[in-house]
Amino acid sequence: MFFETDALVIRTSKSLNNDLFLTLYSKKAGKIDVVANGAKSSKSQLASCSKPFVFGTFILNTQHKMMKVSSCEIVDSHFRIADRLDTLAYGNYFLELCNLITLSNNVDHAHYQLIVEIISILASKAAKGDVVDIMSFELLRLSYLIKLCVLTGHSPNLTNDCSSCGKQAESLNFSVIAGGIVCNHCEATAYKGVKLNAQMVNLIKYLEVKDVRIIDKTRIHENYIKHLMSIFEDFIAFHNGIKEIKSKAFFSSI
Numbered sequence: 001m002f003f004e005t006d007a008l009v010i011r012t013s014k015s016l017n018n019d020l021f022l023t024l025y026s027k028k029a030g031k032i033d034v035v036a037n038g039a040k041s042s043k044s045q046l047a048s049c050s051k052p053f054v055f056g057t058f059i060l061n062t063q064h065k066m067m068k069v070s071s072c073e074i075v076d077s078h079f080r081i082a083d084r085l086d087t088l089a090y091g092n093y094f095l096e097l098c099n100l101i102t103l104s105n106n107v108d109h110a111h112y113q114l115i116v117e118i119i120s121i122l123a124s125k126a127a128k129g130d131v132v133d134i135m136s137f138e139l140l141r142l143s144y145l146i147k148l149c150v151l152t153g154h155s156p157n158l159t160n161d162c163s164s165c166g167k168q169a170e171s172l173n174f175s176v177i178a179g180g181i182v183c184n185h186c187e188a189t190a191y192k193g194v195k196l197n198a199q200m201v202n203l204i205k206y207l208e209v210k211d212v213r214i215i216d217k218t219r220i221h222e223n224y225i226k227h228l229m230s231i232f233e234d235f236i237a238f239h240n241g242i243k244e245i246k247s248k249a250f251f252s253s254i
Helices: 079-083 085-101 109-128 134-151 184-189 198-209 222-240 246-253
Strands: 002-014 020-026 030-036 055-061 067-076 173-175 180-182
Touching: 002 067, 002 085, 002 109, 020 085, 020 109, 055 109, 079 085, 079 109, 085 109, 085 134, 085 222, 085 246, 109 134, 134 198, 134 222, 173 184, 198 222
Parallel strands: 030 067
Antiparallel strands: 002 020, 002 055, 020 030, 055 067, 173 180
């Protein structure tokens, strides 16, 4: 039997022979592992579609223990991403985080659409060939982290009700471990918090719901981006059991 789905290649790994193992984030089946027979060879018809960032319509043979790629019609290879160090670094980060955060065979149309749009935005930035402000990439990264909190069911508590005891919070102390705003007593006795202001809280709410393409055109002060980035990268890692994002090391070479 054959199964057809649109999908983004989020990971590739080599085998001992000429095959490539692919991890696809697909529209119809969520994250799935497949094999592309002979794809390591440049002569293979599957070689061009067996690379990270490729988005296309895959036809998969399901008659084997691991599904095999029968054919693929590439919609966009996003090959320009690899032409630049900055877009490649952030692209690798987005794909790795997507792979780490998602469960296999779990369909999530919102997350699927989000990662496809983010990779498309990166490819557009790469194709322009202009110098891109690093904060533009960082805003995209922060947006993905905050939206992932919602998509994974770990939306931070941004109300004045303490995330720990439920009492009224006197100030905006944000605790990663508690899952949001905590009162002064809980912050002092149980949960170390990070200070936020009302503008930062409103920015978090904005990034939670706004389309990522609109966010990409929005100007946000870099101090806000840096402050919230340190919070939400820890937040995502803690609440999803992520120990390390290996591709972060690539950022130091930009």
